[in-house]
Amino acid sequence: MIRAVIFDMDGVLVDSEPLWRLAERQTFAEIGIELSDSDCEQTMGMRTDEVIQFWYRRSPWDGPSPAEVEARLEKRMQELIAERATAMAGVEESIAMARGEGLALGLATSSTHVLIEAVLDKLDIADVFEVTHSAVEEELGKPHPAVFLTTARLLGVTPAECVAIEDSIAGVRSAKAAGMRVISVPPPHLFDDAAYDEADIKLRSLEELTPDMLR
Numbered sequence: 001m002i003r004a005v006i007f008d009m010d011g012v013l014v015d016s017e018p019l020w021r022l023a024e025r026q027t028f029a030e031i032g033i034e035l036s037d038s039d040c041e042q043t044m045g046m047r048t049d050e051v052i053q054f055w056y057r058r059s060p061w062d063g064p065s066p067a068e069v070e071a072r073l074e075k076r077m078q079e080l081i082a083e084r085a086t087a088m089a090g091v092e093e094s095i096a097m098a099r100g101e102g103l104a105l106g107l108a109t110s111s112t113h114v115l116i117e118a119v120l121d122k123l124d125i126a127d128v129f130e131v132t133h134s135a136v137e138e139e140l141g142k143p144h145p146a147v148f149l150t151t152a153r154l155l156g157v158t159p160a161e162c163v164a165i166e167d168s169i170a171g172v173r174s175a176k177a178a179g180m181r182v183i184s185v186p187p188p189h190l191f192d193d194a195a196y197d198e199a200d201i202k203l204r205s206l207e208e209l210t211p212d213m214l215r
Contacts, residue, residue: 002181002215003161005098006151007129008045009109011167012185012206014119015086016077017044023076024051031061031069041190045168047110047141048073074112081118088185090206094165095128101214107132108151108164110141110171131155142170145178152178163214165206169195183213 011017021040028035033055043051052066052073064072098105107129109116116134120126131154138146152159164175165183175182176198184199185206196202201213 001161002103002163003157004104004106004152004155004163005214006106006108006148006155006162006164006175006180008164008166008168008171009107009111009116009119011044011088011187012165013088013091013107013125014081014123015088016081016119017167017187019077019080019084020044023073023080027069027073027076028055030072031063033059033061045110045142045166045170045174047135048112049136050110050141074114077115078118081115081122085119085122087123088206090209091123091125094206094209095125097209097211098214101211103214104131104155104157105129106151106155106162108135108147108175109133110135110147112136142168143173143177145174148175148178148180152180166199169193169198172196172199183209 007013021037024040025035043054048070052070056066105128113134116132131151133147133151135141135147140146148164152162159179162180163183164180166172166175167185172182172184182199183201183203184196185203186196
């Protein structure tokens with residue numbers, strides 16, 4: 001029996017993946033590393049510190065420390081969220097649907113608490129979730145299952161009683177490893193990527209979500 005829905009944030013609730021790519025390209029360009037959109041998609045769903053380390057291992061730079069670059073990236077994302085962030089299609093209806101089914105609502109994201117607060121305030125859904133949890137509080141981020149396991153525990157449910165909604169491959173694998181049912185909502189240009197078929201259900205948009213899928 002499903003008792004809870006756990007949403008990812010970036011790319012599920014908020015149309016922020018293009019903002020992340022822009023922020024990453026701008027931030028890394030400042031230290032002489034030119035990234036493409038496809039480069040940025042390699043780290044989609046990962047924690048910011050893990051994104052920084054991913055590129056530092058491949059192209060070590062002189063000058064600012066990885067922690068300083070991480071701080072710059074987060075600051076740029078705060079600015080872009082405030083300026084440009086919008087809700088993904090179907091978010092309001094999906095939240096209402098989950099509530100109508102009597103399900104608990106959780107948020108499990110790789111973003112920091114500063115960015116969680118920025119997004120929830122921007123979308124005016126700060127009071128929607130019973131639990132919001134960031135992977136920065138875990139030893140390992142997605143695709144490790146820790147962030148989903150902790151979110152379920154804080155909600156007072158077992159992983160098997162949860163449906164997770166994710167837009168990244170790392171997120172899908174994280175929730176599956178936690179033992180949850182998973183609904184994937186890939187970015188349109190990645191919809192046919194076979195890795196997303198690891199989810200139990202694949203949607204083109206949250207607008208396709210139905211109560212039966214949540215059950």
